[in-house]
Amino acid sequence: MTQHNDVVRESFTTQAKAFASNPWVTNEERIRRLVASARLQGNERVLDIATGPGYIAEAFARAAREVIGVDLTAAMLAIGEERTKQNGLSNVSFRMGDAQNLPFERENFDVVVCRLALHHMQGPRRVVGEMTRVCRAGGTVLVEDIFASEHAERAEYQDRWEKLRDPSHVRVLPLSEHLRLFREAGLETDAVKTFDDLCPEVERWLATTKAPPERAAEVRRLLEEDLARDLSGTRPFQDADGDPDWAQVQVTGLTVSYSKQST
Numbered sequence: 001m002t003q004h005n006d007v008v009r010e011s012f013t014t015q016a017k018a019f020a021s022n023p024w025v026t027n028e029e030r031i032r033r034l035v036a037s038a039r040l041q042g043n044e045r046v047l048d049i050a051t052g053p054g055y056i057a058e059a060f061a062r063a064a065r066e067v068i069g070v071d072l073t074a075a076m077l078a079i080g081e082e083r084t085k086q087n088g089l090s091n092v093s094f095r096m097g098d099a100q101n102l103p104f105e106r107e108n109f110d111v112v113v114c115r116l117a118l119h120h121m122q123g124p125r126r127v128v129g130e131m132t133r134v135c136r137a138g139g140t141v142l143v144e145d146i147f148a149s150e151h152a153e154r155a156e157y158q159d160r161w162e163k164l165r166d167p168s169h170v171r172v173l174p175l176s177e178h179l180r181l182f183r184e185a186g187l188e189t190d191a192v193k194t195f196d197d198l199c200p201e202v203e204r205w206l207a208t209t210k211a212p213p214e215r216a217a218e219v220r221r222l223l224e225e226d227l228a229r230d231l232s233g234t235r236p237f238q239d240a241d242g243d244p245d246w247a248q249v250q251v252t253g254l255t256v257s258y259s260k261q262s263t
């Protein structure tokens with residue numbers, strides 16, 4: 001296991017419970033939208049990588065034959081396991097594993113999905129390669145993530161506050177890089193959808209990772225600057241009464257479905 005994997009595990013063990021109850025994670029409409037883009041027939045075997053608390057795995061299990069959720073962090077997997085058991089689902093299982101080195105044979109799944117996790121990976125190219133390897137020819141690879149500005153210095157500004165808030169953050173990719181990674185893995189792009197409804201409240205978002213006070217203060221300062229001077233392209237905003245405690249980060253999201261061709 002790499003050093004960064006230890007940082008990921010530590011961060012997501014600390015935030016597991018709070019993360020799993022956040023509205024931007026549990027929102028059913030967003031989850032439904034992602035599952036719908038896989039256009040399931042009902043007989044699919046699905047892999048959800050970096051499944052976290054398993055909401056995506058659970059939603060796929062309600063519409064597909066079998067789902068496996070893989071993650072590095074035991075505390076996250078335990079939440080998914082407990083909830084799906086309580087909900088009486090018997091076609092979903094969870095296991096520990098590294099998305100950069102998936103513990104499966106090639107061509108094992110009809111659908112391989114990854115939500116909100118590529119920006120935590122040191123080797124996103126390797127992860128995309130692994131997703132492609134374990135997907136069968138004719139299958140679907142589905143990714144949902146935030147995306148950054150195409151301008152390097154604006155993207156770096158976003159990464160600064162993301163890393164202060166959560167040391168497991170590596171880099172938000174711009175849209176063009178997302179698409180290039182998948183194209184270079186040999187996948188065909190079927191559909192690209194962007195949306196800007198991922199708007200966590202700043203204080204809740206900071207509380208989720210239990211960011212220490214001095215780091216949280218620096219994040220607020222960077223966001224205030226961003227709000228005033230449009231430095232990252234994420235367009236933070238405040239509600240109508242301008243209460244600074246209620247500033248939000250508006251993060252733009254991306255869903256892309258790709259297919260793996262047989263020739």
Ligand SMILES: C[S@@+](CC[C@H](N)C(=O)[O-])C[C@H]1O[C@@H](n2cnc3c(N)ncnc32)[C@H](O)[C@@H]1O
Pocket residue numbers: 008009012025049050051052053054055056070071072073076097098099100114115116117120121
């Ligand atoms: C922001 S959470 C997203 C969880 C879930 N996909 C969702 O959308 O609700 C990121 C997850 O990625 C996992 N993760 C990060 N790097 C990983 C890796 N290399 N392999 C497997 N899981 C990883 C973390 O443990 C964490 O559970």
